Amino acid sequence: MWTRLKLNNTPIFTKVIIIFLIIVMPLFTLSLVLNELGKREVKSQISHSISTTIHYYFVNLEKEIERVIRAQKTFVNDEDLLKLSSVNSILSAYQRTKAINDLTGKLIALKDSSSYIKNITIYIESLGGVVTTSHLMDQPGIKEEMEAISLATYSKGIPITPWNDRLYLNLTYPTFLLNKDNDRKSPVFIQNIELSEEALVSALTSFPQEGGALLFNANWSLSNHRYTEALEPVRKFVEHRKGPSFSMEQVKVGKENYMVVIDSSAFLDATLVFYFPENLIVGQLKTYGTWFWLLVGSSLIIVILFAYGIYLLIQRPLQMLVRRFRNVEEGNFNAVQMPLRADEFGYLFTRFDHTIKRLRTLIDELYVQKIRLQQSELKQLQMQIAPHFLYNSFYMLHRLIKHDDNRTAELVSKNLGDYFQFITRNRLEEVALKDEVNHVRSYVVIQNIRFSNRIEVTFADLPRGCEDIKIPRLILQPLVENAYEHGLGETVAGGQLQIGFEHEPGKLYFIVKDNGAGMAEPELQMLSRQLDGLEEGETTGLVNIQRRLKLRYADRGGLEVLNGEEKGLIVRICIPTDYNHEGD
The missing domain is CATH 3.30.450 (Beta-Lactamase)
Structure with a gap:
């Protein structure tokens, strides 16, 4: 039952292609088996040739050292x-x-x-x-x-x-x-x-096959410095192996298999190891794979031609119709000229266009008016910024100048200018997140000077990649202002204010924490109901922010208020990072 339901949910085009592939799959399988048999045989022959070459070199090296030793002994007489x-x-x-x-x-x-x-x-x-x-x-x-x-x-x-x-x-x-x-x-x-170690290493490098070579015993070792990432794993494998003095083994290094040729000399008390990726041999087997890939290529061409025919007849008209449905789901009712057809798809295209035109007429009467009302309300909310911050800032600037603290006064005036420049110069409803955060930083600098050593502020960095996210203007600073005025306003010393971010896939959280008095549980529950629109009350700054977020992001964004674990208040804003503005 479940299999039948899953098959019914599969697109028609996919079903047709799957059935065709099932038909040609036995041919692919037989060709693959024949190719693998050929690869094994050639791999065996190449491996034997490499082993013979390595053994021949080691025997010659052993004889040459033995000859030198005999010539050395003649000097006794x-x-x-x-x-x-x-x-x-x-x-x-x-x-x-x-x-x-x-x-x-x-x-x-x-x-x-x-x-x-x-x-x-x-x-x-x-x-x-x-x-x-x-x-x-x-x-x-x-x-x-x-x-x-x-x-x-x-x-x-x-x-x-x-x-x-x-x-x-x-x-x-x-x-x-x-x-x-x-x-x-x-x-x-x-x-x-x-x-001469150079001559010995040069001999290890001169093997006709491409691979790493290692000549070593317990006290010394020489390598041709190829495939160095596999050198130590191969050496440890050889040192711990138990087997004949001459053999060919397979060693796993990371995710790659290496072929290892091992030859030992009792006379030299040394071991010669030649190792190379197994793919080095497999890569030489192109001749055996030519006919296989020719068959695969021909079959793929047939599948592609067959699929293209199905695509022209069925899939493309269906995709056009599905795209029109998705555009309507996203709120795009602009008419798109559909191709004229005399078949069943032509009838569907014509009736669909008539339906969209009727829907667009109804939306012009209802939806557009609602949007304009929301935009008007949004601008009204943006203007509700209390002027007391300006009064306090000028009074603080007056005191600093009066006490000849020009350096601090300069800092206050600079950030105060940036603060009000951001408010007054930009008439856009939305700004980049980095600009809004910089505005908050200017506000925090001014408030830190105002509250002196009473409050310690921790301001985290904006997560990378989120700088250019568009958000409603003046949406973050009121949260920090609320923490200063209501959470920490009566704090004499030891005030803590944390401003941070949490980044999750598709979401960014702006979080403000303080260690002030917090809110009583009944007050917090009432505020939560106001934020959720379940209860009317005084329109506070937090409620204004929540309304702006809901107008902008609907259910994907919003504000929540929580009491801290010990004391204080936590206010968190959720901002979608993948929100499509065109789909508002």
Whole structure:
């Protein structure tokens, strides 16, 4: 029963389109299944190719490091190194220089044999210095630095030693040994090969596929700085996973899935991770989707042509008729020339126009007269502003000038001028909310000087986006005036006045709170009935404001008065922020 009722409430045009889509939906579904099968196959092939490439690179890196280490170990028996480290004291200056030059040449040859070598340095104990491929021969603390690297290698027992954010391959001869007093014996020589992090990162960047790469172990890591937002989540996943040394996994990072290729090396004690968004593979599957989208496009064209035909025959005439009904609902009775038709819609258009013309004649006789009466009453209410504020302000200005308080007098005169300029210069019935609020601020400044330290005022900022809302002029200031004169007028000290705003979708509230004596419950109930129009009485400022709000906004705006939680009074005005002035 409920389904049938819901279907009956659905527009005719929508029903026709839905039925047509139900007919073609099985074709779409079959095409989608075939496309997904093709995408899975291609995705599998691409993933296998990427995995093979990454594994090939890591194996080559492992072999290259192993080759460098073997070449490094050959220096243990190098003739020139043995001379400088063992019989340096009996060498002549020429022999020593020649041995250093020959050893330097061999180090340079080793460095040039691999792009992963940045620098090679050998510290020789008997020589008291270093032989290096860099330009820095005897920098301060070189011995301590090389011994620290050697000790780090000895402690961790891994080929690549991280030290001070650099990577080294270390060879110490003989290996650090501890004597019975746990003292280290000085080695004959220490050879450090500094690996080029730039070359390693460049290799990680040179993969044929677009993706992030990470080479790391527990002590160091290198990255090609791609997809950095996924770097840490992928690394944590790899560190906590348990599985084979080489695998391909899927990791969720935020809302996106990443494919992760993992390869580990026991020799290097390191792991290579290559990761990339899964969409990177799916995006390459355009060939498989060509025929599918061609079919979808053709079907959509058929649906559009069919829908356009239905639109011309049925939907457009119905929309025109519905728009005319809505215009009438909003109070717009201006005649619109409807197209001449000889079918059923033509008859509806003709009879509808005759009905609107008759309604417009009746409205001219009743509604227009009522509107004019309301506008006249509104202007009458706007003129009901008590002049006592002017008298009090001039008297206060007289006292300030008499006591030579020119600075305060200047402030009073400035705000008093702004206050009365706003009242007298603008003949519009409505003003922007920001202008009305600035008018209230001028009034508050003057009253603060008048009441001195008796009343503390808190004035909130106008919410952003509400500055240009049109409201009836002089609708807010009487609320603040009412709080000063009636709520806090007898306050000797400790008076509190809060002026604020509350913004909700479609509504803005202007709120005035005071901690004065408030109103007795019977008086408050009587005032509420007067505001609601349920009881006649003296036309006060609050009642005037309520009448103006009701004339302007009907039931969407208004004023309410409440007693505070402890004492005082709360007066709140509701102003619609989405009110359509043309629809009054």
